[in-house]
Structures are given as structure tokens and as C-alpha cells.
Amino acid sequence: MNAKRRVRYVAQLLDQIGLEGERVAMANISSAMGAQFAELVTDTTERLRELGPSPLKET
Amino acid sequence: MIVGEQKPLDEVMELLGDARKVLLAGCGTCVTVCFAGGEKEVGILASQLRMRSKLEGHAMEVDEVTVQRQCEWEFIDPLASRLKDYDVVLSLACGIGIQGMNERFPSTITLPGVNTTFLGIPEKQGVWEERCQACGDCILAVTAGICPIARCSKQLLNGPCGGSQNGVCEIDPDTPCAWQLIWDRARELGTVDKLLEIQKPKDWSKSRDGGPRKIVREDLVLIDEQTGD
Ligand code: SF4
Ligand code: SF4
Numbered sequence: 001m002n003a004k005r006r007v008r009y010v011a012q013l014l015d016q017i018g019l020e021g022e023r024v025a026m027a028n029i030s031s032a033m034g035a036q037f038a039e040l041v042t043d044t045t046e047r048l049r050e051l052g053p054s055p056l057k058e059t
Numbered sequence: 060m061i062v063g064e065q066k067p068l069d070e071v072m073e074l075l076g077d078a079r080k081v082l083l084a085g086c087g088t089c090v091t092v093c094f095a096g097g098e099k100e101v102g103i104l105a106s107q108l109r110m111r112s113k114l115e116g117h118a119m120e121v122d123e124v125t126v127q128r129q130c131e132w133e134f135i136d137p138l139a140s141r142l143k144d145y146d147v148v149l150s151l152a153c154g155i156g157i158q159g160m161n162e163r164f165p166s167t168i169t170l171p172g173v174n175t176t177f178l179g180i181p182e183k184q185g186v187w188e189e190r191c192q193a194c195g196d197c198i199l200a201v202t203a204g205i206c207p208i209a210r211c212s213k214q215l216l217n218g219p220c221g222g223s224q225n226g227v228c229e230i231d232p233d234t235p236c237a238w239q240l241i242w243d244r245a246r247e248l249g250t251v252d253k254l255l256e257i258q259k260p261k262d263w264s265k266s267r268d269g270g271p272r273k274i275v276r277e278d279l280v281l282i283d284e285q286t287g288d
């Protein structure tokens with residue numbers, strides 16, 4: 001619960017900066033949920049790929 | 060304690076304008092306890108400013124410092140030699156600390172990064188509530204230890220008003236009626252008779268209405284040995 005609210009806060013800090021808040025997320029998954037975990041990682045990877053690398057990264 | 064909250068990042072960016080070298084100055088006392096301007100908040104805001112300014116194409120250099128109290132000369136004096144290195148200081152202290160910096164270092168601009176809001180108490184973690192308006196003539200002995208100046212929306216001295224419903228103030232269902240609290244506690248303490256005496260209008264000249272206030276304790280003031288003053 002607390003961690004989730006803090007992640008929300010960090011997302012908001014990123015939004016204020018002008019970086020996409022979706023870059024940070026949290027999910028609750030048990031060790032028995034292998035398929036869901038895989039799906040989540042795939043989705044996250046896709047989302048991050050769409051957002052592209054951090055614009056702050058030196059090229 | 061003094062309670063405040065950080066200004067929104069957009070406003071801070073606007074205040075900083077073209078500044079390139081910024082000293083972000085926190086305070087280790089009240090604003091640390093209310094999570095508005097302590098060392099941790101200085102760190103977070105400094106990172107935000109660096110990243111945002113870089114994204115906007117005019118990277119700012121932001122240094123961080125937190126002193127124990129920005130409202131006392133001895134704690135801010137050690138900053139003196141560093142200030143010439145900066146275009147501007149952004150202070151995360153309360154309004155007193157921010158003015159302390161401006162008064163002590165008149166050739167440096169110190170900008171406010173915090174909105175100082177009230178004198179209050181951390182009611183529980185993450186929630187702060189107003190408790191005192193520094194009226195200069197405390198009446199808590201009459202009002203069962205609960206302040207109607209800070210906590211009654213109309214600052215009534217003889218309450219409650221007709222807007223008190225089920226313990227709640229008419230201005231907002233989340234605001235307890237201060238006078239309900241006062242009566243409840245007085246009943247518990249057996250001091251209701253004090254509330255039945257009509258309170259005369261308050262002498263507001265001891266509050267802000269009398270202009271800026273000052274306390275002088277002759278027994279504490281240091282005498283200048285040279286001038287004898
Ligand atoms: S009566 Fe005045 S001094 Fe006392 S708590 Fe209320 S505002 Fe503060
Ligand atoms: S409802 Fe209570 S707190 Fe609100 S204005 Fe009336 S007396 Fe004051």
C-alpha cells in the first residue's frame with residue numbers, strides 16, 4: 001500500500017519534470033503467477049520502448 | 060511548528076528564470092518535520108530542477124545545502140563565503156528563514172521555494188492542521204485548551220454559531236466545529252462555567268492589527284561595550 005503510494009508520488013515528480021510518469025510502475029505478483037509476470041514484463045518493455053530512452057541520457 | 064508546502068515546480072522554474080547557478084538551501088527544523096524543505100526535499104527538488112532545465116535546453120547547475128535553522132544568524136552566517144558563486148539562492152525554509160537570508164545577505168537574491176502556511180501540528184503522519192494564529196493574548200485557559208482563533212472559521216469568542224451541525228463546521232464537512240470541541244472538553248473537565256461568561260471583544264492590537272510585533276527582553280539584550288548602548 002505504502003510502496004504503491006510512493007511510486008505514484010515518484011511518477012508525479014517525473015511528470016512535473018516533463019519526463020513520462022509511466023516510466024515507473026509497480027505491480028503485485030506472487031511467485032505462482034509466472035505467466036502474468038511474463039506478460040507484465042513484456043508489456044512494460046513495450047511501453048518503455050515506445051517512450052524511447054530517457055531524453056536526459058547523453059548520446 | 061511552522062507548516063508549509065513546496066511551491067509547484069512550474070512556479071519555481073518561473074521564479075528562477077534565467078538563473079544558471081542556483082544554491083538550493085533547506086532548513087533542518089520545522090520544514091524538515093513537515094517534509095517541505097529539509098535535506099531530503101532539497102535533494103529531490105535539486106534533481107528535478109537539473110533534469111527539467113536540461114530537458115528545456117538550458118541546464119542549471121544546482122548545489123544543495125541544508126542548515127539547521129535559516130531563521131537564526133549563527134546558522135546562516137557560514138554560508139556567506141559561498142554565495143558569490145551563485146546567481147540566486149532558492150530557499151526551502153519558511154518565510155522567516157527566507158527573509159533571514161535576504162536580510163543577512165542583501166546583495167544576494169534569495170527566492171521562496173515554499174509557501175508558509177500556518178502554525179500547526181502533525182495530526183497524524185502526512186496530515187498537518189492549524190492550531191495557533193499567534194494572536195499575542197492566549198485565551199486557551201478559558202476555551203478548554205482548544206483555540207477558537209485558529210480553529211473556528213469565524214474566530215468566535217462566544218460560540219458556537221448556528222452553523223454548527225453534528226460537530227461539524229458549516230464551511231466544510233471535513234472541518235470539526237472548534238466550539239463543539241471546546242464545549243465537549245469543558246464538559247469533561249467540569250469547566251463549563253467559564254464558557255457561560257460572555258467574553259468581551261478581544262484586544263486585537265496585540266495581534267497583527269497592532270502592526271508588526273516585536274519583543275524586547277532588556278535582561279537579555281547584550282550591551283555594546285564601546286558605545287554603552
Ligand atoms: S488564543 Fe491566540 S495564542 Fe492562544 S492558541 Fe489561539 S491564536 Fe494562539
Ligand atoms: S460552525 Fe463552529 S467552527 Fe464553524 S464558524 Fe460556527 S462556531 Fe466556528
